[in-house]
Amino acid sequence: xxxxxxxxxxxxxxxxxxxxxxxxxxxxxxxxxxxxxxxxxxxxxxxxxxxxxxxxxxxxxxxxxxxxxxxxxxxxxxxxxxxxxxxxxxxxxxxxxxxxxxxxxxxxxxxxxxxxxxxxxxxxxxxxxxxxxxxxxxxxxxxxxxxxxxxxxxxxxxxxxxxxxxxxxxxxxxxxxxxxxxxxxxxxxxxxxxxxxxxxxxxxxxxxxxxxxxxxxxxxxxxxxxxxxxxxxxxxxxxxxxxxxxxxxxxxxxxxxxxxxxxxxxxxxxxxxxxxxxxxxxxxxxxxxxxxx
Numbered sequence: 001x002x003x004x005x006x007x008x009x010x011x012x013x014x015x016x017x018x019x020x021x022x023x024x025x026x027x028x029x030x031x032x033x034x035x036x037x038x039x040x041x042x043x044x045x046x047x048x049x050x051x052x053x054x055x056x057x058x059x060x061x062x063x064x065x066x067x068x069x070x071x072x073x074x075x076x077x078x079x080x081x082x083x084x085x086x087x088x089x090x091x092x093x094x095x096x097x098x099x100x101x102x103x104x105x106x107x108x109x110x111x112x113x114x115x116x117x118x119x120x121x122x123x124x125x126x127x128x129x130x131x132x133x134x135x136x137x138x139x140x141x142x143x144x145x146x147x148x149x150x151x152x153x154x155x156x157x158x159x160x161x162x163x164x165x166x167x168x169x170x171x172x173x174x175x176x177x178x179x180x181x182x183x184x185x186x187x188x189x190x191x192x193x194x195x196x197x198x199x200x201x202x203x204x205x206x207x208x209x210x211x212x213x214x215x216x217x218x219x220x221x222x223x224x225x226x227x228x229x230x231x232x233x234x235x236x237x238x239x240x241x242x243x244x245x246x247x248x249x250x251x252x253x254x255x256x257x258x259x260x261x262x263x264x265x266x267x268x269x270x271x272x273x274x275x276x277x278x279x280x281x282x283x284x285x286x287x288x289x290x291x292x293x
């Protein structure tokens with residue numbers, strides 16, 4: 001079986017040093033398991049996808065910059081009967097943050113949010129009262145890496161409101177209350193492989209910032225969560241990430257309750273280097289899913 005480990009064409013738009021390191025180490029590990037696998041750029045026009053029976057999404061970091069092209073690529077894989085991990089229908093669903101509404105509707109906790117349709121006129125100041133908060137987060141419904149993500153306060157609301165009303169001409173946005181708990185306590189990431197818990201960590205932003213991504217100076221602290229937290233995270237995976245090679249459950253605790261921020265099923269950094277056994281767990285999950293096909 002020919003396998004494509006899917007990545008992107010790095011044009012310097014993102015700090016991808018850590019991602020490339022994880023990609024390379026994972027590729028080396030999987031090759032040592034005698035898998036016929038190679039890194040492949042998802043939108044490379046020279047690639048003949050008919051040569052691959054399986055494609056694994058690893059780091060297509062620019063998909064949200066090229067949404068239409070990415071949809072076309074997914075359709076192409078479907079037409080050519082190239083199996084994708086994670087599954088194509090789940091990837092399509094997970095691209096747009098409106099999926100959080102569906103998660104909330106089945107009774108699983110999520111961070112509150114209000115969706116803003118493209119081409120609407122927005123008055124951000126109204127949301128301070130709606131959420132009963134003095135700080136907001138605004139981000140595109142299709143995005144990643146904190147692109148066009150803004151922390152809104154009473155001091156900068158007019159400036160951000162002007163920027164948002166310009167950006168919203170092209171795409172939908174979501175506005176949420178800013179969770180101070182992320183700054184104070186960090187953001188949990190719990191990683192699952194084929195539905196089984198593997199490892200977890202807390203991400204914290206650097207002083208003066210709110211973005212926890214390592215590319216923005218965030219720090220990572222491996223954790224050993226109790227069974228109760230693992231069970232909470234597993235509920236999201238069991239309901240919405242069936243037959244997924246990987247799933248990353250991102251959230252934080254507010255007043256003692258875990259709130260989901262993102263269910264990452266497309267291109268999450270997996271923090272494999274936090275434990276050597278993570279690579280083996282990834283491989284075992286992949287092997288199981290390959291046998292299920």
